[in-house]
Amino acid sequence: MYVVFMLNRRVSFVNSKAENSHSNGSRLSVFNPDKKTLKDLPKFLKAHIEVEEVVLVSDDVEELWIRFCLNYFEVLSAGGLVLNSKNKALWINRNNHWDLPKGKVEPGESLEEAAVREVSEETGIENLKVTGDLATTYHTYDIDGVVHLKTTFWFSMQHKGGDTIGTPQSIEGITEVKWFEIPVPTKIWESTYGSIRIVMNAFKNRSI
Numbered sequence: 001m002y003v004v005f006m007l008n009r010r011v012s013f014v015n016s017k018a019e020n021s022h023s024n025g026s027r028l029s030v031f032n033p034d035k036k037t038l039k040d041l042p043k044f045l046k047a048h049i050e051v052e053e054v055v056l057v058s059d060d061v062e063e064l065w066i067r068f069c070l071n072y073f074e075v076l077s078a079g080g081l082v083l084n085s086k087n088k089a090l091w092i093n094r095n096n097h098w099d100l101p102k103g104k105v106e107p108g109e110s111l112e113e114a115a116v117r118e119v120s121e122e123t124g125i126e127n128l129k130v131t132g133d134l135a136t137t138y139h140t141y142d143i144d145g146v147v148h149l150k151t152t153f154w155f156s157m158q159h160k161g162g163d164t165i166g167t168p169q170s171i172e173g174i175t176e177v178k179w180f181e182i183p184v185p186t187k188i189w190e191s192t193y194g195s196i197r198i199v200m201n202a203f204k205n206r207s208i
Contacts, residue, residue: 004138011054026052072149076105078115080157093176124167135202137195
C-alpha cells in the first residue's frame, strides 16, 4: 500500500482484496481509477473540501502507483527524527506548522548524507549520527502550475548533546527549533502534517 498526502489530505492506494468499505461524506473510495481521475485528483480535492480521505482501489497497486507518479515531477528528499541524550525529539516550526527537518537530496549525496546535512542546516544542530531507517513518505505540491511529488526518506538520528539551542533557518520559513519529549504534546501533534504522524508512528512501533 502507498499513501500520499495531497493538500494535507490522505490518498491511499490499496489492493481490491483489502478494501471492502464504502464511501461516505468524508471518505471516498474509487475503484480502478482511470488516467483522467488520477490527473484531476488535486482539482477534485480543492473543489470538495469535505472529503478528508481518498482511497484508490486496484487489483494491481504497483501499476496504479506508477500511473499516478507519471503525472508529477518527482523530487527526492531526506530528513531525520533526532533524539538527544535526554530522549527528546527535535522539531521545527515551519510556516506555522510543527514539522521535522528535511530537504532535497543534492547530486552525488547519499540519502543519509542529505538527511544529516538538511537537519543541520535547518536547525543549527550538529553532532548527528544516523541510527537507522524509519519510513518513506509522499506528498504533492504545486509550484507555478507544475505539480511535484516529493518522496522523503526518513532516518532516526542521535544527537550527543542535551537540549542544545538551535538556530532556525529563516530562509526556509523556519521560526523555531525545539526539543520535545515523546509522545509530543497534543498541540504539536494536532499542528503537524499527516506524513509526519506516519514517521512518528513508525518510530513508536519500532520502539515497542
